[in-house]
Amino acid sequence: MFIPTVDIRIVLIVLVSCAVFIPIGYFLCFFITTKKRRIQERESRRAIDEAHAQADRIKKEADLLLKDELLKRKGELERETQETRHELRQFERRLTKREDNLERGVEILSKKERYIEGLQTNLTTKLQEVEDREGQLRRAIENEEKALLKVAGYSREEAEKVLLDRLDKELSKECAKKITSAVNKAKETSNEQAAKIICETIQRCAANHTIENIVSTVELPNEEMKGRIIGREGRNIRAFEKATGIDVIVDDTPGVIVLSGFDSIRREVARLTMEKLIADGRIHPARVEEIVEQTQKEMDDTIKEIGKRVCFEMGFHDMHPEIIQLLGRLRYRTSYGQNQLSHAMEVAELCGLIAGELKLDIKMAKRCGLLHDIGKATGSDVEGGHAAVGAELAKRHEERHEVVNAIAAHHEEVPAETVFAPLVSAADAISASRPGARRESLEKYIKRLEKLEGIAARFGGVKSAYAIQAGREIRVIVDPEGVNDELAHKICYDIARGIEGELEYPGEVVVTVIRETRSVEHAK
Template identity: 55%
Template structure:
């Protein structure tokens, strides 16, 4: 009877959770942009390429030096390519080049002047973007430093998913889940909204985006609950509140739903299969499972041939092999589990 009640309770809980998550997803509709490290600028004609290059390449050198972005000019008709990993710099370079092309005056002095002006305009624009996002998600009393970083997220993508839109979606999902669970909706939205803050600066500093974002939030007066939710959303530290759990759930729901992120299914499956093959090639490994969209590799080892001390070496060896043999975005967590079970039968 107790087992029947437990099974019924579990089934009802699963249905309730599924209902809450489906409601959260249905109430959120967000567009996404494509992930890219290049921007294409159209030209009125191919003669403009020569003017952009300048005599002995002086214009293109001045542009690359002032913008910090590579300007690629090839045989592509009526187009040039801007390449760089800093999305904000690349956007500044794109706007500056379009202005130079429209203006027609292209020389080193003018190039530096235009890029400097666009850079100042971009700083102001980032603040406006951040303020608008805060208003749309109904989040208030955020430090101006954080608002500007939020604006930078508009030009940052992950797997093709725009990080600013993803952060806003995570905020709404957190808020809906908090309402269903009778928690503080505003605090939950704040945690979801700021969880990927570190991605605005992770190309400039060492460390994971979760730890970078948590440090920024801590320095700018965010509460301990918000800081922990940011730092724990990829399980790098322990959860200290239910809001950290909601933040991780919202992040996973937003990133995992169909159409949110762009990655060819074949490439995705090959990456997960390769991760499991690397793990299974290690002596003592019984099973391995790539989970959380390839962010975590969970490994079950043979408890007879592998002792507790050896599990640490297995985790390290697998992580090193993945780093050496695979290309992947972000980080992959390698978790090794050694479980022993003892059975006795009473007759």
């Protein structure tokens, strides 16, 4: 068996190395550790010093901020103190003023008390004088009664009986006159009350009306546009007239063209189409047809929107869509120059006002008034009068019998079966005859004025008569020597009755009779 041997020299070298290097390593470690600790202590002291310095800076800044805040607070406190002092001074001045006013009031009250005391003293004296005079008058009346009884030969009871009998006869006659007068007044009052309801209804109903013609004008930006509208060999204008059914009049009038046609809806479509073509600038037959079709759709929507708005304003939310469409079409219909939609709305308001006075169903009355001319919105292809056509429309769309009968009977073509039919007739007549609602020819207007003056001039004592205010008033001048005040009143009454019997006129005519006496002298 082999046993390895260890060299003794190696072992000695290892031991010597350990004996040398272990102390050296220990000392190196100790030195390094000590140096690190000193470095850390220096850094710690430097951090502490920096912290102390930063704390001092913060403290100084806090002191400065505190001083600024204190100064600010002090300034605010001083301002508040000054404002408070100012308010206190103002309050003190107001108090002083009130004290002065109170002192003056007390002084005035003292003067009034003294004045009242003086009045009371004078009143007491005068009351005493009145009582003394009453006693004297009472004694004088008793003496006179005794003297009268002695002269007449009647006793007191007999005289009272004779006097009461006479008074009874006179009172019987007076009662008969009063009864007759009351009966006549009651007859007159019934008519006056009905007229009052109508007049108040007219006054409370305010409506705006416009009179439309059968032509519309379109303004042009320049004269060159006329040639573009006419087109080569007139093809543009022919295409426009064919698509719209409206005549286009291009004359020498600068800056405008005229659209003529009896159908106001077609005329409005033509006007809008022409304005769009002018704004667009592209005018040729295909473009004309395209714009006309587009405008017709827009017009249908506009008509429907107008009908919906009218129903909303009138408070009707259950109207059939076709009736709503027809109501919108009334906006573009006229009768004697009066817009039919405005007329229908005015009649509805009048019906509501009259129904309110008569304690009837206001909403039903308005519905009857609004739809009374609905037949006028239908096309020319429908045969029959507008009242019958409108009633048939209302019946077909399940309107109530009151509405159907009011539409059919508002021109008395069929008998009135409900109270709303004559109500609608009255409101329709009021709206149509209102001054300014419908156009009147100049010749007819002049004849009416001449006849009005002629009625007044034929009475005796009338010197001259003048119709003024478009025939709503006539002023009559009478001869002051031949006509006295009582006769002037009678002439005024007779002229008014003559006008009522012979003329037809809207509203009322005021008759004014003037009796004037003048005295003229010349100072020389």
